[in-house]
Amino acid sequence: DAKTTQPNSMESNEEEPVHLPCNHSTISGTDYIHWYRQLPSQGPEYVIHGLTSNVNNRMASLAIAEDRKSSTLILHRATLRDAAVYYCIQGLTDKLIFGTGTRLQVFP
């Protein structure tokens, strides 16, 4: 079973920031927080991962709560191409357990 909790869906307008929340209250000290996304009719795509500190890359930012029981994926300026299902996963890379994710809709 997926160990994380995410909203089923979220909406955003194009060029606005998007904050996708994730709860992982059972996370252990060695579990990473991974985010993947899946565009329609494609395989999942890596977005970002982190352990304790906030992380930034060219796609997004990951803000991790101090107690590590929750995190937020931040898309700084949503585009239509960001419409996808976003998966938040806790654990080690060789044992990724995908839940049903958050479906993000982006409106022009």
Added chain:
Amino acid sequence: DAGITQSPRHKVTETGTPVTLRCHQTENHRYMYWYRQDPGHGLRLIHYSYGVKDTDKGEVSDGYSVSRSKTEDFLLTLESATSSQTSVYFCAISESPAKNIQYFGAGTRLSVL
């Protein structure tokens, strides 16, 4: 994009027939994975491999077998396909768990009638 090729991309077969799906990579990554994706379930791990001839079961391995005789190829076999195995199958690769990134193929859509 990571060099991952899944074949076939689409397949329709009948109940009781054997089916083999192939995942081929050109990245020389050690780890390879097979997932299935069904509505309402997200992706579920079937089997994975951590090296040539080294494989292990995932959470939904019943009815599936795998083989890895070369680094670049990971085969998923349904010995006797059932309608419950109708799904989209994804292959993934990773360099090592320490790298913390899996790269996914485009998927194979399998229908078992």
